[in-house]
Amino acid sequence: MSSSTAASRPGSAADAAPLSLCAREPHVPAHRLVAEMVPPPRFDSVRFATYLPDPGRPSQTEAVRVLEDFAAGLGGPAATGGAKRGFLGLGRSRAAKTPAGPRGVYLDGGYGVGKTHLLASLWHATPAEPALKAFGTFVELTNLVGALGFQETVRTLGGHRLLCIDEFELDDPGDTVLVSTLLGRLVDAGVALAATSNTLPGKLGEGRFASADFLREIQGLSARFRTLRIDGEDYRHRGLPEAPAPYSDEQVTRTAYATEGASLDDFPQLLDHLAKVHPSRYGALTDGVRAVCLTGVRAVPDQSTALRLVVLADRLYDREVPVLASGAPFDELFSEEMLNGGYRKKYFRAISRLTALARDAQPLVSV
Numbered sequence: 001m002s003s004s005t006a007a008s009r010p011g012s013a014a015d016a017a018p019l020s021l022c023a024r025e026p027h028v029p030a031h032r033l034v035a036e037m038v039p040p041p042r043f044d045s046v047r048f049a050t051y052l053p054d055p056g057r058p059s060q061t062e063a064v065r066v067l068e069d070f071a072a073g074l075g076g077p078a079a080t081g082g083a084k085r086g087f088l089g090l091g092r093s094r095a096a097k098t099p100a101g102p103r104g105v106y107l108d109g110g111y112g113v114g115k116t117h118l119l120a121s122l123w124h125a126t127p128a129e130p131a132l133k134a135f136g137t138f139v140e141l142t143n144l145v146g147a148l149g150f151q152e153t154v155r156t157l158g159g160h161r162l163l164c165i166d167e168f169e170l171d172d173p174g175d176t177v178l179v180s181t182l183l184g185r186l187v188d189a190g191v192a193l194a195a196t197s198n199t200l201p202g203k204l205g206e207g208r209f210a211s212a213d214f215l216r217e218i219q220g221l222s223a224r225f226r227t228l229r230i231d232g233e234d235y236r237h238r239g240l241p242e243a244p245a246p247y248s249d250e251q252v253t254r255t256a257y258a259t260e261g262a263s264l265d266d267f268p269q270l271l272d273h274l275a276k277v278h279p280s281r282y283g284a285l286t287d288g289v290r291a292v293c294l295t296g297v298r299a300v301p302d303q304s305t306a307l308r309l310v311v312l313a314d315r316l317y318d319r320e321v322p323v324l325a326s327g328a329p330f331d332e333l334f335s336e337e338m339l340n341g342g343y344r345k346k347y348f349r350a351i352s353r354l355t356a357l358a359r360d361a362q363p364l365v366s367v
Contacts, residue, residue: 010329014133018256018264019289022273027283033280034156037134037144039164040318043120048364057232060114063107067118067194067229070124071104074161074192104193106168109230112352118230118233119164122194125136128161135164138195139311142175143280145182153182158189167314167345168197187224243330243355244362249295252326255364261290262364267297267327274308282315289321292357297327299335306334307343310350317353330354332349 039046048068063089105122107115123135134157136144145153157163163186183193247255256264265273277285286292299308316323333354334347 007033009201016257016260018259018262018293021263021265021285021289021292022269023159023272024285025277026281026287027285028281030144032284033140033144033147034134036283037136037140038130039120039123041137042318042320044118047124047250048118048121051114051121054232054312057113057230059229059231063118063228063230065303066226067105067122068125068285070194071122071127073126103187103191104195104225106225106227107196107230108198108227109232114229115230116166119194119196121167123164126162130159132159132161133164134160134162135166137166137314138168139181139253139279139314141165141182142178143278145178147280150178150182154185154189157186158191160186160191162194165193165195167349170196171182183224193224218234244358246297246326246329247324247365249326251365252293252295252324255324255366256291256293259291259293259364260365261288262285262293263289263291264293264295267274267325270294271300271305271309275305279308279311283314283319285312286319286321287313289325291322291361292316294325295327297325297330297333299328300333301343303338306347307340309333310343310346313353316357320360320365323357323358324361324364325358330358 026189051060053064053066107118109115109172120135126133148156187193251263256262274282300309331351333351338344338347
């Protein structure tokens with residue numbers, strides 16, 4: 001905790017000490033990673049009917065229509081249910097052949113146009129038991145492979161009817177080959193795919209590594225999806241005021257002590273702590289936290305730190321955890337070099353989401 005934070009600690013005994021994310025080092029068993037592959041709490045109740053297309057953006061209405069048809073087409077017997085499979089369960093089902101052509105849909109669009117809402121709606125609309133559907137971010141999928149191993153991941157997900165992958169990005173050549181191979185095995189097993197991203201399938205990895213060296217894998221990924229372009233502006237900023245200005249250390253600290261279940265951490269110390277916790281555990285890091293209070297926010301020092309912060313921002317947004325902060329505003333977290341580099345879409349998404357969570361935190365602050 002910074003000295004300014006410690007100095008401003010309320011003296012009332014009635015105020016319980018806030019939590020600290022820096023004091024947490026969660027350990028998440030592999031079975032929890034699988035069980036939690038469902039739409040996050042923010043998207044528990046979303047459906048196609050609750051998505052409100054912008055009348056001026058016909059691509060949004062078209063996306064709903066296509067996805068409703070896609071979900072309906074996934075009815076009937078499960079791809080692998082009761083059918084004998086090949087060696088180690090990796091071959092395609094003998095009960096039915098995998099349809100030719102794209103076996104998935106790919107939602108491409110800017111920040112905040114409702115791609116995750118539509119992806120979660122597809123998950124909910126698909127006529128299958130929850131245990132036969134999986135929903136997770138690209139990072140969570142690669143973390144699952146790391147936790148279970150490749151073969152066990154194929155066996156675990158190969159019996160599913162649908163795999164939804166949110167925030168699809170390829171950040172390095174290893175991920176390209178890994179995901180291309182994994183999705184190929186799952187499609188062969190009869191699993192339907194759906195993904196969201198800010199990058200068209202053929203452009204994945206562009207600007208981050210020598211994607212030309214892995215063109216075959218990237219093109220193979222693209223061939224597995226039908227692309228749906230969704231145009232529109234970031235709904236998180238439609239008709240809303242500008243992001244709230246940062247508060248003082250004293251305001252943030254006072255709010256943390258007055259808010260049940262709030263955490264309070266010095267931002268630089270939290271960044272250091274994130275380096276000690278695997279990103280697959282960032283969700284568990286926030287278990288039970290009802291608000292995140294941060295003092296001394298400043299620009300992140302390097303790209304590795306920035307990417308870890310992006311993952312934390314995603315998990316906080318998924319769980320609808322308000323974020324109250326002092327120091328620099330969230331649109332100053334990443335340098336111009338970062339915002340113009342290969343990971344710029346991740347950084348802009350993080351800014352957008354943290355700004356939305358900062359608005360959510362405003363009612364917590366007492367003047």
